[in-house]
Amino acid sequence: MSKDIQEHLRNETVAELEPPVGLRVSPNTAVRDAVMLMQERRTGCALVCDGNKLVGVFTEQDYLRRVIGQKRDLGTPISELMSLNPATVRTTESIASVIERIHRGRYRRLPVINEAGEVVGCVTVRNLVHHLAEHFPAAVYNVAPVSKPVQADRDGA
Numbered sequence: 001m002s003k004d005i006q007e008h009l010r011n012e013t014v015a016e017l018e019p020p021v022g023l024r025v026s027p028n029t030a031v032r033d034a035v036m037l038m039q040e041r042r043t044g045c046a047l048v049c050d051g052n053k054l055v056g057v058f059t060e061q062d063y064l065r066r067v068i069g070q071k072r073d074l075g076t077p078i079s080e081l082m083s084l085n086p087a088t089v090r091t092t093e094s095i096a097s098v099i100e101r102i103h104r105g106r107y108r109r110l111p112v113i114n115e116a117g118e119v120v121g122c123v124t125v126r127n128l129v130h131h132l133a134e135h136f137p138a139a140v141y142n143v144a145p146v147s148k149p150v151q152a153d154r155d156g157a
Helices: 005-009 032-040 062-066 096-107 123-134 137-141
Strands: 023-025 045-050 053-059 109-112 119-124
Touching: 005 096, 023 032, 032 045, 032 062, 045 119, 053 062, 096 109, 096 123, 119 123, 119 137, 123 137
Parallel strands: 023 045
Antiparallel strands: 045 053, 109 119
């Protein structure tokens, strides 16, 4: 990664990404309704909020594991099936720290909160890629694919 990109990522903050507001639902929303809203808005995540405070997240993975996998009723309140205490990022954090957190935690999206602890939105890997493509198009579009070595000889018999 070039020094220009590294410097940019260390100096730019999450606020400058202008994270989308994201889908917000209340803790007593039925799973059925949350999933329907997720489909309508074409998002894989619902931010579960009590007012402006984030209390959990509900993702498509939660739906697969906790609803389908456990054969739970779709009328169940989302508060019973959401992920509690989700990882978040603050609007004042550098984009570099967000990329590191996404990589380390294997997240596809992270809720964004302001200094008062109120939900501002949700930053996604897609947001980050678009941001980089907008500011450094040559670096993003001209990256050669990384090929992995192919095994020369077969193992076994």
